[in-house]
Amino acid sequence: MTGKEPKWLNSREMKAWRAYIIASRRLLEALEQDLEDHDLSMPDYEVLAQLSEAPGRRMRMSELAEIAMVSKSRLSHRITVMEKAGWVKRQACTEDKRGSWAVMTEKGFRAIVKAAPDHVQSVRARFLDQLSGKDQENLAVLFDRIQTGLREDFKNEA
Amino acid sequence: MTGKEPKWLNSREMKAWRAYIIASRRLLEALEQDLEDHDLSMPDYEVLAQLSEAPGRRMRMSELAEIAMVSKSRLSHRITVMEKAGWVKRQACTEDKRGSWAVMTEKGFRAIVKAAPDHVQSVRARFLDQLSGKDQENLAVLFDRIQTGLREDFKNEA
DNA sequence: GAAGATTACTTGAAACTTCAACTATTAGCC
DNA sequence: GGCTAATAGTTGAAGTTTCAAGTAATCTTC
Known part of the structure; x- marks a missing residue:
């Protein structure tokens, strides 16, 4: 922090x-x-x-x-x-x-x-039916980014 | 279905x-x-x-x-x-x-x-730091929509 | 105003998850 | 080869969650 x-x-x-x-x-x-x-x-x-x-x-x-x-x-x-x-x-x-x-x-x-x-x-x-195709693509990018961020955090902690 | x-x-x-x-x-x-x-x-x-x-x-x-x-x-x-x-x-x-x-x-x-x-x-x-301000706004809209969809589903089941 | 239904909450048992400890085996190293 | 460390998986106990059933009080309605 x-x-x-x-x-x-x-x-x-x-x-x-x-x-x-x-x-x-x-x-x-x-x-x-x-x-x-x-x-x-x-x-x-x-x-x-x-x-x-x-x-x-x-x-x-x-x-x-x-x-x-x-x-x-x-x-x-x-x-x-x-x-x-x-x-x-x-x-x-x-x-x-x-x-x-x-x-x-x-x-x-x-x-x-x-x-x-x-x-x-x-x-x-x-889930999926509530999202347009574009929404789905954006979401995939965002959550992949979040996951990557978590791995980074982990590296910094370890 | x-x-x-x-x-x-x-x-x-x-x-x-x-x-x-x-x-x-x-x-x-x-x-x-x-x-x-x-x-x-x-x-x-x-x-x-x-x-x-x-x-x-x-x-x-x-x-x-x-x-x-x-x-x-x-x-x-x-x-x-x-x-x-x-x-x-x-x-x-x-x-x-x-x-x-x-x-x-x-x-x-x-x-x-x-x-x-x-x-x-x-x-x-x-979570939040991985997202731009615009991302955050979009995400709020999408997930509010998902939640609303779940309520609709529930109504149809009940 | 009393019977029956509903609501607020608790409880105990069963099922599930976590945690630490354990066995058995393999890998690394000199 | 022989010693230690690491790996694969299991186990039992303790803690947590769920589920169904329970109690007690309140609401409804006639």
Whole structure:
């Protein structure tokens, strides 16, 4: 913190921040609700979607955790639950005996294939359809910039 | 669902959606991390901030839950925790004996007053500073529109 | 003014997430 | 080879959130 910035947000900043944070919360809420029909949360959806696109529909736990943006511990717990649901199986990794594969079952594949179009439609209806093509392009640029900024911040902290 | 829309996202849509969702997740993560220095989560911060601005620094549980966007049950549990931390007290409501007031203590007020500038600075550094004034204005418009769209959806579902 | 519905809030249990600790294995290094 | 450090993943406990059910008070309506 440089101390140069004013302490509070001006009206323009406040409007941007509140519009973003409130709409985001409600959007996520709505998307989660839509997914409930398929007995899935967004993080679980992400895990299964990634797994379904991996070669052989299997992936090492660490890689899956990273790509689906969940902690290793959390993934491990979730996979245990999904195993009980019969969507995934764990398989020992012979190349690296510390590791294990998360392997999607046929049942798991059917589940994600069934959920995906509804989820996409939900994202479309609640988010993309509110934005013009140009809006979408601008938004992608802005949020990529924010993400890059976060990485910079991280570098400075580390 | 009308069935008219294509099943998958095109490249522009995908870029917008992924940029938004990934940056948002990382942004929230970063903001939460920044708040940890003050032993606060974002929802807890929101609760305390709202309470600190209420007349008499007290608010009825229901109203506080609504304005801070948390469920009543969750608020009740959180207030129990905050009571133990000495930040808030519950007070019986005489006008409506079913109800109760959440009352911010002096200690709670000091905690939020201490956290607020850091949090604002964190929002600034990680979000607002990445955007030009014009960007901020555009963003506010877009996300207000998304929020309005969600309300429409809700009306159609209810 | 009493029965029934609604509202305000709390509670306990179940499910979920986080955190730190742990095992097992592999990699790096002299 | 043998020692230490790092990596892959799991686990159990503690804390958090959700959900359904509960209590108590107020409102409605006839």
